[in-house]
Amino acid sequence: MSGELLSRVEEILLLVVWDLGDGAYGVPIREQVGRLLGRKLSVGAVYVPLERLVAGGFLRTVDGDPTPVRGGRRKRYYHLTPRGLRALKETRKVTERLWAGKTAWKTGRA
Amino acid sequence: MGGEDGLEDRASMTPAQPGRRRRGRLERLLSRVTDEGIAEAEWGDLEEEAAVIRQRHGRLVSRMWIWLQGIRLILGWIPRDPRFAARWVREVAMEGWTDGGRRLVAVLGALAAIPAAVLVVSGLLYSLSGSRAVEQALDSTLFEPQGLVYRVLLHPVTVLGGLALALTLNLIPLLRIRLDRQSGNLIGTLAVRLRAAHLAVSAVGLTLLALILAYAFTENFAVVPRPPAAAKVEAAVAVGAGWTGVRPADGEWIVHEIAGVPLALSASPSRFMMFESCRSWSLQVGPELSSDTTRTRELVPNCTWEPTP
Numbered sequence: 001m002s003g004e005l006l007s008r009v010e011e012i013l014l015l016v017v018w019d020l021g022d023g024a025y026g027v028p029i030r031e032q033v034g035r036l037l038g039r040k041l042s043v044g045a046v047y048v049p050l051e052r053l054v055a056g057g058f059l060r061t062v063d064g065d066p067t068p069v070r071g072g073r074r075k076r077y078y079h080l081t082p083r084g085l086r087a088l089k090e091t092r093k094v095t096e097r098l099w100a101g102k103t104a105w106k107t108g109r110a
Numbered sequence: 111m112g113g114e115d116g117l118e119d120r121a122s123m124t125p126a127q128p129g130r131r132r133r134g135r136l137e138r139l140l141s142r143v144t145d146e147g148i149a150e151a152e153w154g155d156l157e158e159e160a161a162v163i164r165q166r167h168g169r170l171v172s173r174m175w176i177w178l179q180g181i182r183l184i185l186g187w188i189p190r191d192p193r194f195a196a197r198w199v200r201e202v203a204m205e206g207w208t209d210g211g212r213r214l215v216a217v218l219g220a221l222a223a224i225p226a227a228v229l230v231v232s233g234l235l236y237s238l239s240g241s242r243a244v245e246q247a248l249d250s251t252l253f254e255p256q257g258l259v260y261r262v263l264l265h266p267v268t269v270l271g272g273l274a275l276a277l278t279l280n281l282i283p284l285l286r287i288r289l290d291r292q293s294g295n296l297i298g299t300l301a302v303r304l305r306a307a308h309l310a311v312s313a314v315g316l317t318l319l320a321l322i323l324a325y326a327f328t329e330n331f332a333v334v335p336r337p338p339a340a341a342k343v344e345a346a347v348a349v350g351a352g353w354t355g356v357r358p359a360d361g362e363w364i365v366h367e368i369a370g371v372p373l374a375l376s377a378s379p380s381r382f383m384m385f386e387s388c389r390s391w392s393l394q395v396g397p398e399l400s401s402d403t404t405r406t407r408e409l410v411p412n413c414t415w416e417p418t419p
Contacts, residue, residue, distance in 0.1 A: 026155035043179045044186025047152050051144070063147065066154075069161050073154030076147070 004083075006058075006091045009049050012036065014058060014088050017078045025064065025075040026050075050078060058084030136180040143187040152183060212283055216307035219276035223311065225263050226273045226318040228252070233325070269322070276315045280308040 006014065016032045017024040026047060034040035053059045064075035080088075133141075133153075141149035156176050164172035232252050235244055254260055262268060286301040345359040356364050 026152060027158050030155075042182045042186070043152065043156060044183040047148075047155075047183060048186045051148060063151075069158055070154035071157045073150045073157065074147075075154060076151030 004087045004090060005094060006087050007049075009045075010053055010058070011088065011091050013046070013049055013053060014080060014084050017059060018080045018085075018088070022077070022079075024078045029078070053084065054078070057081060058087055136177065136184065140180065140184050140187070143184055153180070156180060156183075212305065213307065215279045215283060216311055219279040219308075219311045219315070222272040222279070223276035223315050223318060224272070225265075225268045226270070226276075226322065227314070229264055229269050230318050230321050273315055273319055273322075276311060277319070280311040280315065284308045284312060 012033060013029065016029055016036070020028055020032060026043075029050070030041065030043065030046045033046060050059065054061055058081060059078045060081050062077045062079065064077055066072045066074050137149065137153045140153060144152075156179055159179075160172040160176040163175050232248055236248050236253075239245070251257070252259055252264065284303055284305060286299075286303065288299040288301075290297050290299070342360065345361075346357045
């Protein structure tokens, strides 16, 4: 894999899904992202990129069972795919290369 | 799996509602802008979070929250799915009609076509009846320029806009268009459903449109006879006593003295015009002026078939 870079939102979502493991569905993903960013995103701001990642093969989904509290609707669990993992590693490498040697920011110099 | 997470556990403290709840309008709309399974899961997540909000802030706040988030979710899907427009046209505009919706659309279309029908029928009556009484009746009612009927009902925007609305409303539920790609070729299929009300309104609308366009075409592009083209003037040469004259085709006479001094034909154009039809010319200085040729020269045509003036 080369050149498959993720946007910041995509990277965050993949990391959160990875972190949540088997419990990664819409509600906890949105909560976790909100905790990380310090503000709660709208539902659409989370679900739409999640489905884009599914369409891109970075995530796969598994339907859960319907539950009463959801009005009998199923959950949609997200799981990181090998391709998603590779994209995360690649994005991290690029970020690290970009940051390499950039220590002067503490003193305010470019 | 997800049942252990805090939110659902907290939400589960509310009385459970077994079985699938009836879908609301927003949820149905969501399922039209995205996949059915995705819509179900997303709306389920909204319901789950709304249950927690209901416990904290009450039912009204939770319903408002779920509506607001639902709308934002729907809006979030619309621009991000490039196939949305095609899907919407196929599943909503072409397929998603209830019987009641179709009846309503047919009636609305028929109402919208009324101004065009009035215009066409009254125009035909006016021009074909041949009755002075009918003409006067129409002039004083429909075709009265200051009248409300003329200014509103027969306004071009009302007539053509209504017709366009009628056709749009009734052709969409009638037609089914498919585009398929097969081995590199794009194949289009157009199917027309046999739905009597839509077919009738569409047929009437198309007929009215054709009549209006035909009338506008004949009025705007009526054949008006042109004035007859001027007769072609042929080239000619004239020779007179001490003068030569040359007229190129479609040109004017240029007359020279043999000594080489040019003299404009405009000296006496009216007299030249009298002999324009002569093929053979001889020009000479008029006898009355021959004694003073340096001051005034009158060109007198001498047509061989006409007597010398």
